[in-house]
Amino acid sequence: MSQLFYVWPFVRLGLADVWRHKTRSFLTMLGMVFGVASVIAMLAVGEGASQQALESIKRLGSQNILLSSEKPPESSGSGAGRSKLAMYGLLYEDEQRIRETVPEVLLTVPARMVRRNTRFSDRQMELRVVETEPTWFDVVDRPLLAGRVLRTHDLEVNANVCVLTELGVRRLLAAEEMVGQLIRIGSGTFEVVGIVKNAEGGAVQAPDSEADVYIPISTGKKLFGDTVIRYTTDGHPEGERIELGQIIVKMSSTEAVEAGSKAMEAMLARFHKKRDYKINVPLTLLREAERTKKTFNVVLGAIAGISLLVGGIGIMNIMLASVTERTKEIGIRRAIGARKSRIIVQFLINTCVLSIGGGGLGILLGVAIPMVITLTTDMPTVIQPYSLFLAFGISAGIGILFGLYPAMRAASLDPIEALRHE
Amino acid sequence: MSVSRMEEVVRLEQVKRHYHVGDEMVHALDGISFSIQKGGYWAIMGQSGSGKSTMLNILGCLDRPSSGAYWLNGVNVAEMDDDELSDHRLKNLGFIFQSFHLIPQLTVRENIEVPLLYLGLPAHERSAKANELAERVGMAHRLKHLPTELSGGQRQRVAVARALANDPAVLLADEPTGNLDTATSIQIMGLFQELHEQGKTVIIVTHEPDIANYAKSRIVLKDGRVATITEAAI
Ligand SMILES: Nc1ncnc2c1ncn2[C@@H]1O[C@H](COP(=O)(O)OP(=O)(O)O)[C@@H](O)[C@H]1O
Ligand SMILES: [Mg+2]
Numbered sequence A: 001m002s003q004l005f006y007v008w009p010f011v012r013l014g015l016a017d018v019w020r021h022k023t024r025s026f027l028t029m030l031g032m033v034f035g036v037a038s039v040i041a042m043l044a045v046g047e048g049a050s051q052q053a054l055e056s057i058k059r060l061g062s063q064n065i066l067l068s069s070e071k072p073p074e075s076s077g078s079g080a081g082r083s084k085l086a087m088y089g090l091l092y093e094d095e096q097r098i099r100e101t102v103p104e105v106l107l108t109v110p111a112r113m114v115r116r117n118t119r120f121s122d123r124q125m126e127l128r129v130v131e132t133e134p135t136w137f138d139v140v141d142r143p144l145l146a147g148r149v150l151r152t153h154d155l156e157v158n159a160n161v162c163v164l165t166e167l168g169v170r171r172l173l174a175a176e177e178m179v180g181q182l183i184r185i186g187s188g189t190f191e192v193v194g195i196v197k198n199a200e201g202g203a204v205q206a207p208d209s210e211a212d213v214y215i216p217i218s219t220g221k222k223l224f225g226d227t228v229i230r231y232t233t234d235g236h237p238e239g240e241r242i243e244l245g246q247i248i249v250k251m252s253s254t255e256a257v258e259a260g261s262k263a264m265e266a267m268l269a270r271f272h273k274k275r276d277y278k279i280n281v282p283l284t285l286l287r288e289a290e291r292t293k294k295t296f297n298v299v300l301g302a303i304a305g306i307s308l309l310v311g312g313i314g315i316m317n318i319m320l321a322s323v324t325e326r327t328k329e330i331g332i333r334r335a336i337g338a339r340k341s342r343i344i345v346q347f348l349i350n351t352c353v354l355s356i357g358g359g360g361l362g363i364l365l366g367v368a369i370p371m372v373i374t375l376t377t378d379m380p381t382v383i384q385p386y387s388l389f390l391a392f393g394i395s396a397g398i399g400i401l402f403g404l405y406p407a408m409r410a411a412s413l414d415p416i417e418a419l420r421h422e
Numbered sequence B: 001m002s003v004s005r006m007e008e009v010v011r012l013e014q015v016k017r018h019y020h021v022g023d024e025m026v027h028a029l030d031g032i033s034f035s036i037q038k039g040g041y042w043a044i045m046g047q048s049g050s051g052k053s054t055m056l057n058i059l060g061c062l063d064r065p066s067s068g069a070y071w072l073n074g075v076n077v078a079e080m081d082d083d084e085l086s087d088h089r090l091k092n093l094g095f096i097f098q099s100f101h102l103i104p105q106l107t108v109r110e111n112i113e114v115p116l117l118y119l120g121l122p123a124h125e126r127s128a129k130a131n132e133l134a135e136r137v138g139m140a141h142r143l144k145h146l147p148t149e150l151s152g153g154q155r156q157r158v159a160v161a162r163a164l165a166n167d168p169a170v171l172l173a174d175e176p177t178g179n180l181d182t183a184t185s186i187q188i189m190g191l192f193q194e195l196h197e198q199g200k201t202v203i204i205v206t207h208e209p210d211i212a213n214y215a216k217s218r219i220v221l222k223d224g225r226v227a228t229i230t231e232a233a234i
Helices: A002-020 A022-060 A092-101 A152-156 A166-171 A217-224 A256-271 A282-325 A327-336 A340-376 A385-411 A415-420 B052-059 B082-092 B108-118 B123-136 B152-164 B182-197
Strands: A064-069 A084-087 A105-120 A123-132 A144-147 A161-165 A182-185 A188-196 A213-216 A227-231 A237-241 A246-251 A277-280 B008-021 B024-037 B041-046 B067-072 B093-096 B170-174 B201-205 B217-222 B225-230
Touching: A002 A022, A002 A340, A002 B108, A022 A282, A022 A340, A022 A385, A064 A256, A092 A105, A092 A246, A092 A256, A105 A217, A123 A166, A123 A217, A152 A217, A161 A166, A166 A188, A182 A213, A213 A217, A246 A256, A256 A277, A256 A282, A282 A327, A282 A340, A282 A385, A327 A340, A327 A415, A327 B082, A327 B108, A340 A385, A340 B082, B008 B052, B024 B052, B024 B067, B024 B201, B024 B225, B041 B052, B052 B170, B052 B201, B082 B093, B093 B152, B108 B123, B108 B152, B123 B152, B152 B182, B170 B182, B182 B201
Parallel strands: A084 A237, A123 A213, A161 A188, B041 B201, B041 B217, B093 B170, B170 B201
Antiparallel strands: A064 A246, A064 A277, A105 A123, A105 A182, A105 A246, A144 A188, A161 A213, A182 A188, A227 A237, B008 B024, B008 B067, B217 B225
């Protein structure tokens, strides 16, 4: 407590000194302001990115590997006729081969995603339909809101049942309780048995992030087949035949993911002439996110480091000027009986007032920058409470580090010389 | 006034202090020997450049002799480190300067409190002591003023109050009235007289005989040597 009695007058002296040279102090603080602001912004952006990546992982599962069909680069078809049938993508065989030959595979979930005309009461619209197996809901996290999800039994009997997503419900403009209602999808009539939550958007999109409705894949195959015919704007039919849009492969453990994805890559490369598939490993996406974050950190960290260095040097420069200005005061204090260490402490406090003042402004700016980033781009940011304390610590640290030299200079002045100084 | 037992406060033995100025050697003090008893009231006299300030600075532990011995309460100053000398100044000495040497950005109160701060007194004690000291030198009505807002005489009163804050055994004044008019000088010398009567050892550097006449004892320097010593029988 008595230390506080001792320190406070010097803090006040430092504040008065800063106030007396307002412009000079402010300009001196700028380096600190930007340095501290970059530190906070850097941590906020980094945390935002990694939370987003982690969330995607949570949504897709770190044990999962995602295979999806992709239109190969040149699939122009026969070319002679205007109508063409493109055939590409993952096959039922692929799923089977994966299950049988790739080690450590726990289960595979096939899915097809097709837009189909849907009717509900007097409304008609196109919904994004996911044809899949019940295991989908074990692999991808879709919290149930009402009713139930698909069952194995639905698959076995090709039941005409469907599970809507919230998004689907909204698109159907259904105000009433949907479970138990009938909707018409394509040529079939389906009973709504449940409603699930949609996936939230993120850096890594879940395969069904925009889906409206799920139906058993067996029912879909029986009713609609594998071929989708669309009519181009000039009235020519254009068809696509894709057996499976997606296969989610769940491995027995996170450790098995890497080897598993390599094995699948090799297997698919052997059986597909064209590269009409894509392999997504959420785990690698996380690594990519981490790498992006690292790049970000390097850039912002460099800005922060340089700003803090420049800020520190600026403060040191001002403090050296201050020591010269206050030479006489130092002489007086020494004559009165202040030890050298007391002079050092006084000047360190003064420097810290400057640096912590700059740090304080930096914290304000550092909190504002991530908010602006989030508002203007869709990059998420999370301001870390600890980063504010870190910023405070950095400010005080810079004050002490760069204040030490001027303070030592002040303390080592010869008292008599200092007193004679005008 | 009589003191039953004589007590030596300082003793100088062949003290020399020289400065190198370019190739030349300036002998500011050139072999000074004398001693001061507790309760003494001394005037150090001599022409400008005779070494008065140099001697006072050595007596006040702001400077050290180049050679010779300086005994302070029986301890050789040469054996004391910087912190010990600082502590000695803080606890036992009070300085008063010709140009006052108040800290310009501090108020009268804050200036008086500086030694108290270093002595580690808590705020309320500092404040009470500052009030009392300002009262004593007749500056209680100017506690919140800055030094620049005071006249020379007022500044010197504040400086005296500050010098007395640590209740020093020895007061050292270097031409304390050098920048003051006659009337103010007389007031300041009255303060010194009072302090002397309270038993403090007072050492005043001056080249003015009028001022020196207040003191009981006198040492006259000439070219860094003692010309005459007149010590009052206490
Ligand atoms: N820092 C210094 N460097 C060189 N010479 C000095 C220094 N201080 C004092 N002197 C010299 O020492 C002599 C005594 O100085 P000083 O003690 O200030 O005299 P006084 O106070 O009696 O006028 C003078 O000749 C002065 O020029
Ligand atoms: Mg002098």
